[in-house]
Amino acid sequence: MVKKVILNNDTHISAFDVAAYLINSNSTPQKSSEIIKDLFSNHLEDLVPEESENFQTFSKAVSHTMVINLIDENTLKELNAITDEVSGNHTDIIEEPAQLFFFKQMKLQILYSGTGYVRMKLRSLLAKFGYKRRTAEFVSSVQEWLSQLEISVCLKGYAECSLAEMALDDMIIFRNR
DSSP states (O other): OOOOOOOOSOOSBOHHHHHHHHHHTTOOHHHHHHHHHHHHHHOGGGBOGGGOSSHHHHHHHHHHHHHHHHHOHHHHHHHHHHHHHHHSOOSSOOOHHHHHHHHHHHHHHHHHSSSSEEEEEHHHHHHHTTOSSOOHHHHHHHHHHHHHTTEEEEOTTSOBOOTTTSOTTSEEEEEEO
16 A cells, blocks of 8 residues: 655654655664664654654654655655755745755754754755745744744854845854754
């Protein structure tokens, strides 16, 4: 049975989000296991409650999702299409669930890439989602998601800032709070 990839507006990190990150980051099985253990031990409140009742449930959900996505070529293509959609430049505005998926992946990247941050220009962030100009609605949505995911927005020198007030060519540094 093929499980369709469904993105939603829930800011909790799901087993699908973790599996997508682990697949896209080419994590070794040992590193994947460490990430799953750390998420469950240190970030339990960030996880989808139904999937994180206990460690085995969460670990199996992530592993099962990874296996399905690796075995099922159509699901893997769909996962890659979603990832490509949120990581490329577009002329169409991307829907909110895909935008939120991007920020969940960013949260996992901040936590586990080794750098502890993600950098990009505001102009690049807007382009990723098909915007040429920032809108109040876009800024409000992004700031709400970043707040719920506990990601801070800084300029160089760790000065916290607002996406609404910064210049388009400023380098944004996203960090975990």
